[in-house]
Amino acid sequence: MIKLSVKDESTSAAADQIYDQLWSEQGLRTTTADIEIVATEGAVTLNGRVRTGLQRRMADRLARSSLNGWQLHNNLVADDQMAMDLAARLATDPHTADANVRIEVYFGSVILIGTVQSDAQRAAVLELVRQAPHVVKVEDQLTLGR
Numbered sequence: 001m002i003k004l005s006v007k008d009e010s011t012s013a014a015a016d017q018i019y020d021q022l023w024s025e026q027g028l029r030t031t032t033a034d035i036e037i038v039a040t041e042g043a044v045t046l047n048g049r050v051r052t053g054l055q056r057r058m059a060d061r062l063a064r065s066s067l068n069g070w071q072l073h074n075n076l077v078a079d080d081q082m083a084m085d086l087a088a089r090l091a092t093d094p095h096t097a098d099a100n101v102r103i104e105v106y107f108g109s110v111i112l113i114g115t116v117q118s119d120a121q122r123a124a125v126l127e128l129v130r131q132a133p134h135v136v137k138v139e140d141q142l143t144l145g146r
Contacts, residue, residue, distance in 0.1 A: 002028065005038045014070060015039035021062040028059060034107065035059060035076065045073040049107045053078040077134045079105040086110065086132055095124040101142065103129075108136030115145035 004019045018037055022028050028035065033055055034048040046063060050056050056078045063072050083105045090096040090103075099121055101114040110129055116122045122142050129138050 002033070002035045002037070005036060011039035011041060014044065014066070014068065017066040018044055018063045021066045022059055025058060025062055028055060028062075031055065032107070033059075037063075043071040043073060045075060047075045049077045049079065051078070052080045056081075077108070079107065082108070082110075082132075082134055086129055086135075089128055089132060090125060093124065093128055096121060096128060099125055099142075100145070101125060108134055109139065110135055110137065111139045111141060113141045114143075116142050117145055119144070 002019065002022050004015055015037055018039075022035060022037070028050075031051055033050045035050065036047045038045040038047060044063060044067065046059055050059065056074065056076045059076060060072065060074045063074070083103045086103050086105070087101075090099060090101060099114065099116045101112055101116070104111040104113065112125065112129065116125060122140070122144070125142065126138060126140060129135060
């Protein structure tokens, strides 16, 4: 869903133009993207979540094409980038580096699938993921390996 938040009428025309640009792109309109366009005098902010970094960049490019000198703040969170960030976080922690975990992210909800070596390692994985930015919910489908 693409929605528009206009703080005052002086920002309405610019915000409408950016909304139209984003809405014209089928890849943003027909996916489960959740984008809020917030317009304030001199700046537009994109908030929300998209499935891929490609959609994030596409929204950025389309919004910039309609800015007419205004600033753009792209705060969109991409699920695929979030999954990569979480995987890197687990890989670099000595308590979780040897865990065999697949990470799936859907609009901030994280599903952890795979095996861990111990209950302590499971707890460490869950803690690292829950503390990560933009995580809304964590579903633990981890099993204990031998």
